[in-house]
Amino acid sequence: MTQTDIQENNANKIKAQDKINIIRAKYIASAVKKAQYPEERLKEIAFIGRSNVGKSSLINSLTRVHNLARVSGQPGKTQTINFYELTARFNETGKDKLFHLVDLPGYGYAKTAQTNRKQWAKFIEEYFLHSEHLQFVCQLIDIRHEPMKSDKEMFDWLIKNNIPVLIIATKADKISRGAVNKQIAQIRKSLGVKEIDILPYSSPKKQGRAELLNVIYEMLVD
Template identity: 85%
Template structure:
């Protein structure tokens, strides 16, 4: 695959807020991209890879660590013009972790749902699915809920470095089949190798210039 020249560069990334309700969202209204996935899908690693800020999102061996909606302000520099554009990257709690108490899960579901349905700034959601496995029940439920509620979603297949190149296309076909959507774009990503980063930056570039 030919390497495309990135049109934007993430030059700054900083934490701005944690929220469990609307009144705690950042005051500054910027376009938002949200990231969600099962616990331990590699969400924090992907955010750190995308922003190139080590430990921006804390990588934890303990699933279910993110328990609030975390907002980060990112500065994207347009390479051709040198113009800077700000947007929010929104890190959402992982779903589908069995050890999380039922009451906690309900509470999380409530404030995540409130965010998805209530944020006027949200442009699209990156739903992360581990490329090594077929989507699990919780992945399918989340995907169906987003589609039903007209929330634009980009599927990112994480941990692409853990399987052979030949297996990537096979696994992507399996994800499409399990989700029941033939036409959906699925972006394979490796946080270890930053593979897929340029493609994700291009999606962000289009969103910022819309």
């Protein structure tokens, strides 16, 4: 799936809930090196973002499994690559298809030891560059704030390495509806890519869930 595919799929506004539903989700493995990745290789979608951006809440919202990804009040707690096996049911045919959701450690937490940050960066980079099954990356950015230096660096690195990325603006319920478009425009300007599609998401209200499921559907049938 290319960067253009992601943008077109999200822009189409097809009702994802009419095509696909996540009926099962379970934890599979944690890894810090390739040898620890799951033996059964499936298509993968990876999620990454700054610590405390709401990544675990989004994963739980997407899968509708309470505490599948542990929500912690301690930023930077996720220190491994966590693999989850999700079962997607195609509503039109009733057929199921498995894929992996990959939860990556948060970046940009100042109190994390420098040695740990270097170690995490190494195995995250290894995953991004050498996973043969990675389809695209969901990079989460807090909609309430302008992207920070670490957000920009991660986005630029993904684009430089030709890794398709979908920007998800989390915590959309924390601002007014009128402010959403303004903040999205600011994120787009800060990242320096005028045409990039950005998906606002609210985990408590499930806003953006249908659109994200639609992108996943198109990935699975590709």
